[in-house]
Amino acid sequence: MGIINYAPKILDPIPGGKYVVNAIDYVVNWARANSIWPLTYGTSCCAIEMMSSSMARYDIARFGSEVFRSSPRQADLFILAGTITRRMAPAIQMLWEQIPGPKYAIAMGACTISGGPFIYDNYSVVRGAQNLIPVDVFVPGCPPRPEALFHGLLTLREKILKETCRNPWQVGEPKDVSTMDRYREAAKTWAALEEMKDEEMAEARAKFKEENPDYKSSFKPIRIKKEDFPEVERVPFKRMGLTQSDIYAKLKEKFPAVTVHTHSEDPVEDVVAAMPADRPLEVMVTPEDYLPMVEFIKNDASLKMDYLIDIVGIDYDDHFDVVSQFRSMEHGHKLFLCLQLKKDFSIPEEQRATALLAHAPSISHLYPAAEFKEREVYDMFGIDFVGHPDQRRIFLDDDFVGYPLRKDFTHPEMIRRPV
Amino acid sequence: MTGMLPPGFRIQRETNTEEFFINMGPQHPSTHGALRLALRMDGETIVELVPHFGYIHRGMEKQAESMSYLQYIALSDRQDYLTAIQNNLGVVIALEKGMNIGVPEKAEYIRVMLQELGRIASHLVFFACFGGDLGGQTCLLYGFKEREMIHDILEEVTGSRLTTNFFRPGGSRYDVPDTFIPRVKAFLDHMDDTMKDYERFLSKNIIVLERSKGIGILSKEDAIAYGCSGPVLRASGVNFDVRRANPYSIYDSFDFEVPVTYNGDCYDRYTVRIAEIHESMKILRQCIDRFPTEGPWRAKEKPVRLPVGRYYSEIETAKGLYATYVVAATTGEKPYRIHTRGPSFPHIAALNKMVQGHKISDLVTILATLDPVIPEIDR
Numbered sequence: 176m177g178i179i180n181y182a183p184k185i186l187d188p189i190p191g192g193k194y195v196v197n198a199i200d201y202v203v204n205w206a207r208a209n210s211i212w213p214l215t216y217g218t219s220c221c222a223i224e225m226m227s228s229s230m231a232r233y234d235i236a237r238f239g240s241e242v243f244r245s246s247p248r249q250a251d252l253f254i255l256a257g258t259i260t261r262r263m264a265p266a267i268q269m270l271w272e273q274i275p276g277p278k279y280a281i282a283m284g285a286c287t288i289s290g291g292p293f294i295y296d297n298y299s300v301v302r303g304a305q306n307l308i309p310v311d312v313f314v315p316g317c318p319p320r321p322e323a324l325f326h327g328l329l330t331l332r333e334k335i336l337k338e339t340c341r342n343p344w345q346v347g348e349p350k351d352v353s354t355m356d357r358y359r360e361a362a363k364t365w366a367a368l369e370e371m372k373d374e375e376m377a378e379a380r381a382k383f384k385e386e387n388p389d390y391k392s393s394f395k396p397i398r399i400k401k402e403d404f405p406e407v408e409r410v411p412f413k414r415m416g417l418t419q420s421d422i423y424a425k426l427k428e429k430f431p432a433v434t435v436h437t438h439s440e441d442p443v444e445d446v447v448a449a450m451p452a453d454r455p456l457e458v459m460v461t462p463e464d465y466l467p468m469v470e471f472i473k474n475d476a477s478l479k480m481d482y483l484i485d486i487v488g489i490d491y492d493d494h495f496d497v498v499s500q501f502r503s504m505e506h507g508h509k510l511f512l513c514l515q516l517k518k519d520f521s522i523p524e525e526q527r528a529t530a531l532l533a534h535a536p537s538i539s540h541l542y543p544a545a546e547f548k549e550r551e552v553y554d555m556f557g558i559d560f561v562g563h564p565d566q567r568r569i570f571l572d573d574d575f576v577g578y579p580l581r582k583d584f585t586h587p588e589m590i591r592r593p594v
Numbered sequence: 595m596t597g598m599l600p601p602g603f604r605i606q607r608e609t610n611t612e613e614f615f616i617n618m619g620p621q622h623p624s625t626h627g628a629l630r631l632a633l634r635m636d637g638e639t640i641v642e643l644v645p646h647f648g649y650i651h652r653g654m655e656k657q658a659e660s661m662s663y664l665q666y667i668a669l670s671d672r673q674d675y676l677t678a679i680q681n682n683l684g685v686v687i688a689l690e691k692g693m694n695i696g697v698p699e700k701a702e703y704i705r706v707m708l709q710e711l712g713r714i715a716s717h718l719v720f721f722a723c724f725g726g727d728l729g730g731q732t733c734l735l736y737g738f739k740e741r742e743m744i745h746d747i748l749e750e751v752t753g754s755r756l757t758t759n760f761f762r763p764g765g766s767r768y769d770v771p772d773t774f775i776p777r778v779k780a781f782l783d784h785m786d787d788t789m790k791d792y793e794r795f796l797s798k799n800i801i802v803l804e805r806s807k808g809i810g811i812l813s814k815e816d817a818i819a820y821g822c823s824g825p826v827l828r829a830s831g832v833n834f835d836v837r838r839a840n841p842y843s844i845y846d847s848f849d850f851e852v853p854v855t856y857n858g859d860c861y862d863r864y865t866v867r868i869a870e871i872h873e874s875m876k877i878l879r880q881c882i883d884r885f886p887t888e889g890p891w892r893a894k895e896k897p898v899r900l901p902v903g904r905y906y907s908e909i910e911t912a913k914g915l916y917a918t919y920v921v922a923a924t925t926g927e928k929p930y931r932i933h934t935r936g937p938s939f940p941h942i943a944a945l946n947k948m949v950q951g952h953k954i955s956d957l958v959t960i961l962a963t964l965d966p967v968i969p970e971i972d973r
Contacts, residue, residue, distance in 0.1 A: 216621050218628045218650045219969045220675035220756055223719075227745075230738035245623045258969075263628055263649045266620050292669065296660045299653045318675075318756055407696035407764070407893040412842050438902065453840070454691070455906055483821050484908075485935040487919050498919070500906075500935075504818055504832065507839050511906070544821030547943045555655075567601055570648035570972055579656050580931075592660050 208335040209239040214250035218257030221284040221318040228321030247273040258286035259301040271308040277344035285317040295592035309347025414452035416508030455509035486548040488556040537563040555580040602644035620649040627968030651972040671757035674970035679712040680911040686761040688907035688918040692900035701765035710874040715744040716912030727962040765892025806860035810948040810960035821940035824914025830858035836910035863963040913937040936970035
């Protein structure tokens with residue numbers, strides 16, 4: 176509040192001056208509490224509820240907060256709507272520092288309070304906004320309803336009204352991102368408390384039994400009868416384009432090494448013919464056949480796989496599977512190519528976590544869509560795509576250590592889900 | 595520009611003017627979330643664009659490996675939160691394929707109706723944000739007004755406004771209340787009139803026409819090559835809708851059209867979505883007429899355990915093709931790996947192609963008509 180904070184120093188020595196100070200407090204706080212301008216910031220689901228709250232039905236203007244400012248320099252309130260990731264954390268701290276004081280922060284939603292649904296087995300989510308910036312009000316919910324956000328706003332209003340010239344707003348300390356282990360400590364303390372509680376309860380129960388040996392509980396559980404539902408036969412969706420057998424025969428003719436992964440003893444042709452209509456054919460391809468086969472299915476007139484749906488990586492003990500999913504826009508059939516890549520175990524064991532363990536040919540010159548998908552597989556699995564024009568990490572920072580979707584991935588911030 | 599370019603930029607060109615770089619995002623009102631775009635500018639004109647993702651990468655796929663299948667349905671809500679109810683169905687269909695169970699007729703109708711309501715809700719947000727990004731705050735207010743009516747219906751049926759977590763293998767969590775059909779009917783009657791208002795706002799507005807016609811053209815070949823789907827693909831002249839191309843649920847029994855336009859510019863992407871709202875309303879009306887009042891609303895409840903194998907499902911959400919790929923390596927309640935293909939990711943990949951040669955203010959229009967949801971890209 177700047178210069179007004181000096182009012183008590185000047186006015187208090189004057190007889191009756193403190194009444195003037197109180198009057199100044201009243202007027203200033205009335206103005207501040209009724210015009211809290213939030214920053215336009217939102218990362219995920221909570222942002223939509225924040226938008227809903229400012230629209231016609233809920234009308235945040237009733238509380239004087241309708242002016243969403245796009246520039247942090249004009250804002251008073253930072254509504255942290257949506258999950259905060261480690262990559263976003265520096266941006267949030269920067270935004271917070273750009274907001275001129277007195278400034279306030281509302282942590283909206285479970286993610287910004289504790290990590291919410293992303294608390295366990297997660298390597299990228301910051302567990303709570305209070306690790307980054309000082310937060311005034313927490314609004315629980317996933318996502319909170321607009322009414323809950325309003326309750327948070329009104330709570331903040333009360334907090335603002337309590338501030339005076341004598342006890343002005345203080346800058347909170349921005350926190351360091353690296354000090355997030357307190358959750359593990361808290362979990363340990365919590366477990367100890369639970370144990371203590373269990374012991375006490377057992378003691379109390381024993382004591383109660385001693386004092387009332389003939390006590391019998393009158394509690395009877397009520398059983399609600401479950402509704403009976405019939406078993407329904409599954410009807411496969413309609414097939415479009417060529418059948419799985421036709422596609423398989425075509426590929427087998429051109430590439431004899433092609434197989435289909437099955438667990439049964441029957442010949443592959445029978446397994447393919449017995450597939451339900453809505454199940455796409457997935458064939459196993461050797462790395463040598465991969466690029467010619469992609470070219471073949473793209474250019475062949477009856478197959479014409481011109482649309483790349485996705486590229487998926489799967490990690491197994493000794494190999495990676497890279498499944499490229501294609502569909503034909505014209506005919507409507509789909510074909511999945513499963514490329515099996517043996518892991519390169521010649522790399523010393525201590526370097527494996529950070530090394531590229533396999534190499535695959537890139538198909539980004541045939542399908543421009545593959546460029547970003549291959550970058551994703553590279554980022555998550557550490558598979559090198561030979562011939563990729565721009566192979567960089569896509570979702571994680573360049574200095575991130577390890578490849579998260581490998582099964583043996585470890586991260587210091589990851590907490591295992593308790594079973 | 596000669597010399598070293600920042601990572602991602604590739605075009606080599608000789609100019610007399612000095613090029614400069616602009617960083618847009620990750621916190622920017624018109625990037626629709628935490629998306630960062632690095633722009634290489636020649637004056638006001640965009641030379642090249644490099645998107646940077648990952649600002650809302652939440653590691654859902656890693657998390658899913660330690661979750662049960664049912665828990666993942668709740669995570670799928672948080673991918674594309676505007677079409678949460680549709681994402682639920684995408685995951686559930688993949689699980690049903692694995693469990694090999696069917697769905698009774700009434701449950702299918704509930705599914706289709708909620709799908710179409712979700713589609714209208716998502717397109718209304720598009721309408722609101724498109725208008726808002728062009729500077730028309732009125733559209734923001736109007737788009738969200740009708741959306742609240744859908745949220746009321748969703749809340750009554752599923753118990754939640756946004757993150758619904760509603761469908762289950764074999765049906766859904768609950769039966770619909772008796773007020774469901776009258777409410778949808780009332781909503782449709784109201785929407786019929788309101789759509790006229792909506793179209794009067796933007797469809798023939800001279801500012802919208804000037805700013806969106808001929809802007810951000812995506813050719814048919816590029817749209818397919820980049821893997822675009824949904825309204826973006828249909829605006830480029832490709833008649834592809836999963837509801838027609840590979841019909842799931844009971845979509846093949848409805849009479850509706852797939853709106854297709856051929857210019858591939860921003861205005862076409864807008865008109866396709868407006869036409870889709872009309873088609874969704876058509877499907878909803880047919881559902882109301884044929885809705886079975888009798889009969890079971892779900893199949894027999896079974897533990898969700900998938901046999902070893904790989905299961906794939908695809909549905910058409912409001913944004914486009916949403917595919918789920920489930921890998922079950924052991925028979926059990928936990929997936930070995932779940933991968934989601936969201937429709938927005940390829941759209942942003944194609945953005946570089948669309949914006950080249952346009953002014954920076956057009957980028958906002960183009961991005962608004964792609965209607966991306968960033969958490970679904972990053973997952």
